[in-house]
Amino acid sequence: MIFLKAFIVGGLFCVVAQLLIDLTTHKVTPAHILVGYVVGGVVLSAFGLYQPLIDWAGAGATVPITGFGHLLAQGAIQGVEQKGILGAFSGGVAAVATGITAAVIFGYLAAIFFKPKG
Amino acid sequence: MTQPLEIRKKQYKKLVDEIKPRPPLVRNTLGAFIFGGLIALIGQFLLNFFQGQGLSVNDAGAATSTTLVFLASLLTGLGIYDEIAKYGGAGTIVPITGFANSMVSPAMEYRAEGLVLGVGARLFTIAGPVLVFGIFSAWLVALLYYFFR
Numbered sequence: 713m714i715f716l717k718a719f720i721v722g723g724l725f726c727v728v729a730q731l732l733i734d735l736t737t738h739k740v741t742p743a744h745i746l747v748g749y750v751v752g753g754v755v756l757s758a759f760g761l762y763q764p765l766i767d768w769a770g771a772g773a774t775v776p777i778t779g780f781g782h783l784l785a786q787g788a789i790q791g792v793e794q795k796g797i798l799g800a801f802s803g804g805v806a807a808v809a810t811g812i813t814a815a816v817i818f819g820y821l822a823a824i825f826f827k828p829k830g
Numbered sequence: 831m832t833q834p835l836e837i838r839k840k841q842y843k844k845l846v847d848e849i850k851p852r853p854p855l856v857r858n859t860l861g862a863f864i865f866g867g868l869i870a871l872i873g874q875f876l877l878n879f880f881q882g883q884g885l886s887v888n889d890a891g892a893a894t895s896t897t898l899v900f901l902a903s904l905l906t907g908l909g910i911y912d913e914i915a916k917y918g919g920a921g922t923i924v925p926i927t928g929f930a931n932s933m934v935s936p937a938m939e940y941r942a943e944g945l946v947l948g949v950g951a952r953l954f955t956i957a958g959p960v961l962v963f964g965i966f967s968a969w970l971v972a973l974l975y976y977f978f979r
Contacts, residue, residue: 715874718884722854722870723863729920730862734853742923742932749924750964757875758971771873774891775925776866776900777872777960784964792979800972804965810892811899812961816953817966823937823949826907 714770721765721772725749729752746777753781782806859969869925873898903926906934911931932956938958 723755729749733740752792756762762782766773773779789804807810871883876897880890884943912933915922922928936952943952954961 714878715871718874719871721922722873723867725911726862726919726921726924727859728857733920734858735854737847742928745920745923746929746932746956746960747963749902750960750969754964754967754971758931758974766856771877771894772867772870774894775870775873775924775927776876777924777929780926780967781928781964785933785969785971788968789975792976797973797976799975800969803972804968811895813925814896814899815903815933815957818900819930819933819953820949822903822907823941824945824954825841826909826938827908828938828941829909829912 717769718772718775722775723772725772725776725778741796749777750784752782753778754785755781757782757785780811783811787813846913861917861921862921863916866924867921869898869921869927873925881949891955898925898927899930903934904929907938928961932960 729745732745732748753762756765756778762778763786766779766782771780784807787807788800788804791799791801791803791806793799795802873894876894880893881887885893902911905914911922911927912935915931922931933953933956936955939947940948940952942948958969
């Protein structure tokens, strides 16, 4: 059941982005989508709306980049809980360190090893 | 008499909007749903697998992201991810795999400009803005939490 819910919620996140690209007159690029979704994840998380979605849809909510925003926000909030104002500066990035490091390492290696097509 | 530039610009934009082909909405939306759903589904399989290996929920999530980022980087390098993106549209942008793709693609493209200003800088063409706005907004949320909790 969790698999079906993950598929549907993960798919719906992308449908919204696709409609934003196709139906708005502004030039919406992948960069705008990614930035908007991360900030959207931060905001939803701040209002306590994102964790319930993860509880319900699992990877359907963590795999979209909004989940990255959720991790950032919760990390920063927990940072404040533990260390006060300094934690607001350290908690967010610490919570997403694995993802960022993985993206830098694998991204760099892929860019070095492979040649672009055409 | 020629009209002011602003009006001519508006007329031109209207004309362009009328002429340019409408995106195939149903096909795009369906593609985004199916591919976005499939990537999330793969994520769910990975999540269950890593939890089965005894990882905590948080660690399993991190391991899942790492695996997806690895796969997306590899597929982007091989030129396969961009082929999938033709059908998946936003379904291949929104998942964390799209984030990895947005790093590898420009870095690979500008490899000829060197390892520092080519690969090193271009990795963050899109990831840079994502981190700036993400980190800034999370910091702001934490600051508000600090003062108003």
